[in-house]
Amino acid sequence: MIRVSLIGTGNVASHLAKAFLDARDVELVAVYGRSLEKLDALELRTSTRKITQLDEIPECDVVVISISDDKIAEVSAAIPRGNYIITHTAGSIPCEVLDDHDVYGSFYPLQTFSKSLEMRYDNIPICLTANTQSGLKQLEQLARAISKDVRLLTDEQRAQVHLSAVLVNNLLNHIIYLAEDRLDQNDIKADILHPLIKQTIIKLEDMSAYDAQTGPARRDDMSVVTRHLEKLQGTPDLQEIYKLLSASITKTYNT
């Protein structure tokens, strides 16, 4: 049984709390929040202590800090030293920010979380880093208790994963928004795109994104690309995005 204290009550923290509570080999001994109100919203069990002071963290094996990036150093410094490994869940913050403590690392679940959405946790990749072998072992035990996909990464690799995640989650979602917004403005119901978007992703189960590429830029069909760029004259930002991505596709396949 591995004992965990969780620091935070936000999006990622609330999903982690659920995952830890559901895991057979994990005991969520405490959750820290700035107010009892926020802690009460988490639907914890009575066996988990709700604490609002960092020095109330009970004896445990792992402390997981899951708060906004810019608060991690400050909160870590305020946590009393103890026989636990201190970790954070931030993609782009090096573990050294936790080096007030002897044993520290990263426990980074690579997923997009919404408070309202139910999710399965067991296929979410958990990326681990630790400054000691014994610390890493404990993190591995914790990660494997909630997921089948556990990966050991350096700080630099985790930062690359986070960057890539921003590309395929945030930037990709924005492109979908821009496309839907465009349809909206032309009195076309945006759900027309949904089957295509799904198939675009399903295809990647069978082939690499490199092989899956189709479309005018892939074929170097400049007449369609030019026609589209003309249509986009009223929305110069989107026009520039379309132009750049098309040029990048053409370069990838035709040079």
Place this chain on the structure above:
Amino acid sequence: MIRVSLIGTGNVASHLAKAFLDARDVELVAVYGRSLEKLDALELRTSTRKITQLDEIPECDVVVISISDDKIAEVSAAIPRGNYIITHTAGSIPCEVLDDHDVYGSFYPLQTFSKSLEMRYDNIPICLTANTQSGLKQLEQLARAISKDVRLLTDEQRAQVHLSAVLVNNLLNHIIYLAEDRLDQNDIKADILHPLIKQTIIKLEDMSAYDAQTGPARRDDMSVVTRHLEKLQGTPDLQEIYKLLSASITKTYNT
């Protein structure tokens, strides 16, 4: 029973042939290809004639031209006039390209097709345009025989749909490629991104892309954006794409 002749043996044509063959109320009377070899690869039934001359098109209700954009006008002109409506399956080509014929229109299935992938056709949106009411009725009958999602669009609307489809299929796929390529170059297995990509899309069943947006640019967290842009210095194309899309996100939510 609606009788169809299909012109073409490529990607889209081969999927349409399958869909027409599987539809109860459709009779695929003929398929035209430039060679018998290509026609033989389609796995047609004996009831469908394989023709290699356009003047061999038998009596039918709808002719569907599914070939590359730049050949449509030429092929249409070579098709004898008859008691059928002539259509093409191109997203960005106006129907007037078929106006050698009295009754013409567009039969545009909005999906990404790969020859090797099995697909369900009944939820693929079929976009229809026609220059006469009776022509439109026949197209509707044909479209409803293979799909539950049939939409009547103008040429201009179809062109907007095609443009949006390029955004959410081609450009989106390329972003995934760029992200995976980046991981590859940092010795990280690219499949780490798959659960995230899937969840990004699943989320859109419950909320709009506008509401689903998260990430540093959404929060106007310039420290992460700047850190990522620094990391991307070695790949200026991707750096520019990241910068533009992030600026567009920030503009969408923070002005």
